[in-house]
Amino acid sequence: MGRGLPVLRKVSALLLGLVFVLAFQVGSAFASSKLDDTIDKLIGIDYKYGGTTTKGFDCSGFTGYVFDKLGIDLPRSSRDMFGWDGGTKVDRDELRAGDLVFFNTSGSGVSHVGIYVGNNKFAHSHSAGVAITSMDDKYYAKRYLGARRVMSTETYKKLATEAE
Secondary structure, rough: OOHHHHHHHHHHHHHHHHHHHHHHOOOOOOOOHHHHHHOOOOOOOOHHOEEEEEEEEOHEEEEHHHHHOOOOOOOOOOHHHHOOOOOEEHHHHHHOOOEEEOOOOOOOOOOOEEEEEOOOOEEEOOEEEEEEEEOOOOOHHEEEEEEEEOHHHHHHHHHHOOOO
């Protein structure tokens, strides 16, 4: 009977350690970049239609907020971001952190935007709030429309690559 408590403590410690390990592996490929640091602070914030602040974001509000913090102005809506002449189209196999990724979630063209963060994942605000999702997620993979690069190579190196 006396052995149960030490075993329980060891199991609890092991589970707690596992939680910490998994929690720190959720971020993007560039865990120490300014882009990633900005996004990481927003994970879990609730979805709010039309939201552009930390009180709640819609997808384009989240994307615009992140880029505003990085000193880059974007159009307000996902549709306008997709057609914006301030960015260039990028093939999916050429994506790099900071590229905008677009999806048709409404059935009528561009209706969702996120920020590619590396490792085949993107950050976005959706019904469950701000999260990082795999580009291969069943729902998003079949709704992917394209991507735009809005950061120059110089800006990318400064904001979206590992800090040295």
